[in-house]
Amino acid sequence: MALGLSACENTPTARVAKPAVARSAENVGGMRALITAAKQEGTLRAIALPRDWADYGGLINGFEKKYGIKVTVEDPLGHSEDEVDTLRKRGNRPTAPDVIDVGETFARKAAAQNLLAPYRVAAYDSIPRSQKDSKARWYNNYGGYISIGCDANRVRVCPATFADLLQPGYKSLVALEGDPPRSATAFDSVYAAALANGGSFDDIQPGLDFFAKLKRIGNFNPLNSDSATVEDGQTPISINWDYINLHYVDQLRDKGVNWQVAIPFDGSFAQYFALAINKYAPHPAAARLWQEYLFSPEGQNLRLRAYARPVLMDAMRQDGTLDKAAAARLPTVEGTPQFPTDAQLEKAKETVTQGWAKAVSG
Numbered sequence: 001m002a003l004g005l006s007a008c009e010n011t012p013t014a015r016v017a018k019p020a021v022a023r024s025a026e027n028v029g030g031m032r033a034l035i036t037a038a039k040q041e042g043t044l045r046a047i048a049l050p051r052d053w054a055d056y057g058g059l060i061n062g063f064e065k066k067y068g069i070k071v072t073v074e075d076p077l078g079h080s081e082d083e084v085d086t087l088r089k090r091g092n093r094p095t096a097p098d099v100i101d102v103g104e105t106f107a108r109k110a111a112a113q114n115l116l117a118p119y120r121v122a123a124y125d126s127i128p129r130s131q132k133d134s135k136a137r138w139y140n141n142y143g144g145y146i147s148i149g150c151d152a153n154r155v156r157v158c159p160a161t162f163a164d165l166l167q168p169g170y171k172s173l174v175a176l177e178g179d180p181p182r183s184a185t186a187f188d189s190v191y192a193a194a195l196a197n198g199g200s201f202d203d204i205q206p207g208l209d210f211f212a213k214l215k216r217i218g219n220f221n222p223l224n225s226d227s228a229t230v231e232d233g234q235t236p237i238s239i240n241w242d243y244i245n246l247h248y249v250d251q252l253r254d255k256g257v258n259w260q261v262a263i264p265f266d267g268s269f270a271q272y273f274a275l276a277i278n279k280y281a282p283h284p285a286a287a288r289l290w291q292e293y294l295f296s297p298e299g300q301n302l303r304l305r306a307y308a309r310p311v312l313m314d315a316m317r318q319d320g321t322l323d324k325a326a327a328a329r330l331p332t333v334e335g336t337p338q339f340p341t342d343a344q345l346e347k348a349k350e351t352v353t354q355g356w357a358k359a360v361s362g
Contacts, residue, residue, distance in 0.1 A: 019285035023136070024120045025292065028285070031122075034292070035067060037285035044071045044286040047086055047097040048078035052227050052251060054142050054243055054273075055306030062302065063293050069286050077226060080106035081182035087115045092280035098287035100276050103184020105349045107138035107274035108342070117277040119288055123295045126315040130339060131272055141294055142243075142308040143272030145263050145333055146192040149245035151236040152258040159237065160262040162196035162210065165219060174214060175221040175235035177244075181353045188271050189239045190352055191340070196267030201340040204348040205355070212359040220360060231257060242331055243307035263333055270337035272311055297321035304330075 017027040025034045044063070051057030060071045075082060080102035087110060090096035102110070110116050116137040124136060132139035148165070150158035155173065159165050165174050180186040194200070194207030214220040223229060225238035230248055238245065245261040252259055275294060281287040293299050300310035304326040316322035340348065 019288060020117075020281070022284070022288060023118050025122065025288070028288075031292070034285055034289055038069055038283070038289040039067060041283040041286045042069060043283050044069055044290055045074070045096070045098045045282060046071060046290075047074045047100060048076065048080075048083050049073045049101060050076045050226070052244075052247055054308040055302045058302045058306070059294065059299060062298065063290060066293070067289065069289070079178045079183040079185075084110045084113075084115070087278055088113060090280075094282045096278055096280055096282055098278055098281040098283045099290055100278065101141070101273055102276070103187065104138075104140065104272065104274050105187070105345045106184060107133070107276055108345070110276060111135075111137040115279055117279045117281065117284070117287075119277050119291060121291050121295045123312055123315070126312055127295075128311070128314075131311050138274040138276040139295075140272035140311045141275045142300075142303040142310055143270060144241040144243045144308055145331075145337075146189055146267065146269045146271075147240065147242040147245045147261050147263045149230070149238045149240060149248060150260050150262075151230070151233060152260050153256070154233055154236040158260045158262070161264045161266045162193050163266055165214060165237070166217065167219075168217075170219045170237060172218060172221050173235075173237045174219050175223055175225040175229070175238050177226070177238070177240050178224050180356050184271075184273065185240060185244075187349065187352055188269060190356075191271075191348060192239075192264070192267040192269035194267075195269055196264060201338075201344040202347070204351050208352065208355045208359045211356075215360045222360070227251065230259065231255060241308075243309075246307040246331070261331070263331060265334070268333065268335070268337075270333075271339065301326065307331075 016029045019028055019037050022028045025031045028034050049056045064071055083100040083102050084106050118136045120136045127139050148159055152158055176189055177183055177185040180190050190207035191204055193210040194204045197206040197210050199206035221235055223234055225235035229235040231252055242263055248259045277287045300312050301323040303310045304323055
């Protein structure tokens, strides 16, 4: 990957394109030309990137320091559907986001609506085929496992499985990160619950049934969980990605929160989040440079230090650029992660979109 970037910087190209239509760094004359163009733009507009999510704080700081480009983040606590909606509604206005970070199903939706710009980062070929769009309109960057976080100071016995969440001692305690039809994290939490209750990648309905039961017995907490609600005790049990819950352990320890994390063996579910460039990005060079940075060893290792599994982890282990100490801190999981197919994801998304409100109504 380092050699690839070096080649991009030094190899001239006979077909130089404007950043807005560039499909690779080579198209604009190499990485140096892309960096120059991005610095001239001076700004990157992002959306729905909390600084405590998979170390976006460190990534934003690193990008700004490295390139002198200011990063602004609109609606930091927004969800994947909010990002896609914003792309569609803003069109080519200067207030449109340059880039998005969304769950894979939402990336596919944005691509189908012709909202994304094809662009191959230098590391594109090293991204596993199952984790990227064949037309390079989106590609996954980092991932993890659905986990259960719990405030041991407020909950006598913390749950370790989805089955545990049905126990009577958890009245009004069990929260999700968002609304499953709009939040990729919450959607994947329903998928994990389905796997824990006799469902499959082909059948997410048992996940909806699980949350319907959780609501019926009074254990479901409708408040969206985030670092603030965890800190002040409003969401003592939160289903979220392992890298988010593990970050809370570090972030809130000094504030007196004893946050414990379990990856439920009865509903082991792994997934990645996709990055993409707005087709009408107001700052097209900065958008492309941002992608290059997040898929560089520096960007991927920042993810890893925040407990997120970088999509290039295997490639970086092979070429010697992986932070081995950070990798050793990841929680141990059993077996090889399996992922739903495109068709299974689309079917599951439709089922959840149509059935979630009914499942938790009343």
